[in-house]
Amino acid sequence: MKKLAVLNRIHEEKVMAIVRVDTLERAKEIAEGCLEGGVSILEISYTNNNAGEIIEKLHAIYGDDLLLGAGTVLDSETAREAMIKGAQFIIAPNFNSSVASICNRYHIPYMPGCFSLSEVVDALTAGADMIKAFPSSAFFGPQIVSAIKVPLPYVPILSSGGANTDNIVDWLEQGVDCLGIGTLLTKGSKAEIAENAGKIRAIVSNFKNKS
Numbered sequence: 001m002k003k004l005a006v007l008n009r010i011h012e013e014k015v016m017a018i019v020r021v022d023t024l025e026r027a028k029e030i031a032e033g034c035l036e037g038g039v040s041i042l043e044i045s046y047t048n049n050n051a052g053e054i055i056e057k058l059h060a061i062y063g064d065d066l067l068l069g070a071g072t073v074l075d076s077e078t079a080r081e082a083m084i085k086g087a088q089f090i091i092a093p094n095f096n097s098s099v100a101s102i103c104n105r106y107h108i109p110y111m112p113g114c115f116s117l118s119e120v121v122d123a124l125t126a127g128a129d130m131i132k133a134f135p136s137s138a139f140f141g142p143q144i145v146s147a148i149k150v151p152l153p154y155v156p157i158l159s160s161g162g163a164n165t166d167n168i169v170d171w172l173e174q175g176v177d178c179l180g181i182g183t184l185l186t187k188g189s190k191a192e193i194a195e196n197a198g199k200i201r202a203i204v205s206n207f208k209n210k211s
Contacts, residue, residue: 003107006088007129009041009067010109010178011156014204016041017185017197018071018160020048027054031066033190037197043071043091043180046078052085059086069109076102083108091158093134095119100126111158120148120155130156130177137180138162145174165196168203179204 010016017034019042021027031042042058044051055068069089070082076098079090083106090103095112103110104127113134114120120131136144138161145157160180163171171179184196 002088003109003129006067006109007156010089010130013039013041014172014176014178014208015039015197015200016043016069016158016178016180018043018045018180018182019186020045020182021054021186022048022050024054024057027058028061029190030186030193031058031062033193034185034197035062035065036190036194037199038201039185039197040065041067041069041178043069043089044087045071046074046082047072052081055082055087056085073099075099079103079108080106091132093132095123095126095128097126100128103127113160117148117151120152124155130158132158132160132180134160142167142170142174142176145171145176149175165199165203168200169207172204172207 017039019030044055059068067088069091070087071091073079073090073092079099079102089109091111093113095114100110109129111130111132112123112128113132114123115136133144137159141162148155156177158178158180159176163179163181185193
């Protein structure tokens with residue numbers, strides 16, 4: 001049930017902060033800014049060697065207030081380490097069958113990056129729970145969602161790049177299931193992050209209320 005609860009929370013909240021951070025103090029600033037603005041889902045990227053430590057410490061500090069996942073997970077060894085540190089979902093820029101296997105074994109949602117429909121189908125066949133439209137979402141914008149969902153309407157899509165306060169409604173209208181947002185939710189002061197998070201949350205909430 002834990003896997004289902006994680007996926008339901010992601011689907012319900014629809015916004016994920018993509019975090020690349022060097023220190024715990026900065027990670028806390030970002031987390032607190034996001035929480036103040038109504039964003040509680042964070043992907044901590046393994047492009048930084050201390051990502052596991054940051055996941056572990058944020059989980060200890062904030063508990064279930066934050067839903068923490070690991071990003072840029074390229075292999076099964078990293079995936080397992082992230083799980084042990086407390087990551088509740090695994091995201092990658094690519095599809096890797098060994099990562100899919102270990103995520104399925106431990107009942108952790110896996111969200112690989114796919115560019116082509118062939119990659120999408122291969123990832124789904126291996127048990128991926130959501131497809132990260134990468135790098136296509138940054139290249140093509142909101143229309144990439146419908147380009148995938150017209151032939152594969154059942155595929156949950158996580159965008160990665162390309163979303164901002166001016167086009168979030170476009171993404172939602174195209175059917176994106178979760179918006180991965182970096183700069184707006186990770187740069188600037190805690191107050192600036194909170195302000196941006198609040199704007200994003202308001203747009204998403206208004207869209208959902210009208211739907």
